[in-house]
Amino acid sequence: MRLLPWTGAGGKPCYLSTDDPGSPLSRLADDIEAAQLACAEQVLEGARAVLHDAKAGEHAVRFALVRAVESLGDVLRVAVSRGERIRGGDG
Template sequence: MRLLPWTSDDGKPCYLSTDNPHSRLSQLADDIEAAQLASAEQVLAGARAVLEDAKAGERAVRFALTRAVESLGDVLRVAVSRGGDTGVR
């Protein structure tokens, strides 16, 4: 069973049961995971820039933190999907 990089409409995890890593759904999940990881790199760079800016206001810091939390959730889901046990539930 593979944890997919998206949730159902009610927020529950979605899983894929297949032995074919080349199925359309497996490839879609791979593509989305790659996009999530690339996005996380950009969010990290942006958050670092905000933290380094002594003039950054509360709104900028809150925005950066919100995006960082979203990205961290995505990255943890990818880690679990790829067999890592993050200990986070």
């Protein structure tokens, strides 16, 4: 079972059961994970810039923090999914 990089109704986790890592849904999940990780890199770069700007206002800091929290959630989900796959899905 693979934890997918998106959630279902009510924020519940979605899983894929397949032995084919090259299936269309597996490839889509891989592409979304790659996009999430790339986005997280950009968010991190932007958040660092805001934090190093002594003139950044509350709105800028709050925006950077909200984006960073979203990205952290995505990155943790990718890490959990990949960790489960490395261990063979046994948790």
